Amino acid sequence: MVIESPVWRLTKDSREEAKQVTSVYQRTRAASCRIPASRTRGQRQDAEQYVEGHSIDVFCLTLSLMESNATTSGDTVRDIFGDEEIKVVLTIKLGEPLNDVRAVHKQPHSLSLRSTVGYAVLLAKVDAIVSAQEGISWPEKDMYRKPGTNTKQREFVKLSAESFDTQVVQAWRNPQRRKVALADFSLLLFAHAVKIHNSIRRATAARINEASVRIREHLAATDEPPLAPNSLALRYFATQHAREPDGTQPTVPEHATYRQLCSVDEARREMAQEQQAEQRRLDRRFRTVES
Known part of the structure; x- marks a missing residue:
């Protein structure tokens, strides 16, 4: 059994050396498996020692390549x-x-x-x-x-x-x-x-009521148009403000939803006034009929 020494076949290129070391190692392992059973015990021991010696050489060469790889020339x-x-x-x-x-x-x-x-x-x-x-x-x-x-x-x-x-x-x-x-x-x-800490609060009923009071006080202090206590716009405004961190100054919403709710509140207010006027007219007629 003859196994070529890997020393004579190595090149200066670390990549090529790595390939050759791998190839030699594979052939060494294969050779260890092909030792004929017909050999005498002494012959088998000699062959196994030879294969083992070359395996150690391959292992040392692999470490050497890793060492040279870790000290690759170049400063960038x-x-x-x-x-x-x-x-x-x-x-x-x-x-x-x-x-x-x-x-x-x-x-x-x-x-x-x-x-x-x-x-x-x-x-x-x-x-x-x-x-x-x-x-x-x-x-x-x-x-x-x-x-x-x-x-x-x-x-x-x-x-x-x-x-x-x-x-x-x-x-x-x-x-x-x-x-x-x-x-x-x-x-x-x-x-x-x-x-990132979540600063959004839950809009509970208590927080909405507190926000409603702060909003009405803020509107009165800034000469903004007031909002009725039961208006949809105030409810919406207070719900949004209740979710904000404590101490936040109320800011009048400027988006379309708030403006639409203000329009609905105005329409409801006009309708209520008309209903009240009609009710007063009916009351006067009823009193006239009774008299």
Whole structure:
């Protein structure tokens, strides 16, 4: 049984070397399975030791390739990653940056970034992800990088357009990642968002009554046209105002619904006046007939 040594077939191209190492490893495994059962015990042991030795060589070469891959020549993102896309893992935390924040909004998000683009494209992608989340906002628009696996949050590094290329290179050069293949590398990013508190209140009967009083006082103080206590417009106005946060100044609605309700109230008022006038006329006639 003859197995070619992988040392003589390796090239300087790390990609080609990786393919050849994989091929040699597969042939080594296949050869270990083809040792004839007719061989003597000593021959089988010799063959198995030979295969095992080459398997160790392949394993060492694989680690060597990973080591050389982690120290790829070049000082820019494009030099290191070439045509490969950079994998980014984004975690949205709820709290102030550079603090011990434990609250995390949902699960981390995975995205990719081409090495030919920079900070602006990454910021746009992260902003789109955060903006799509309900109940949170991202006012600062700052991204932070986690330099190492065990790095504390106060040691996170803020990304910027000026330092983006350097930061990504440093993340790749980090000693904790030197045994990670380039294809398995991920840039760990964090965006610190804040929760949007719902300020809308329930329009209960008590709050509507309180709002009605405030609205009538406000209209009287600002010389606005008054609203009758049982008018539809006041009811609508008070219901809307009851949902607003406490302390909010009443603002007269300007949309069509409120104007239509005011018109309906006016028509009802005119109709009531006509009915009252007709009732008074009938009452006078009735008294005349009685006399």
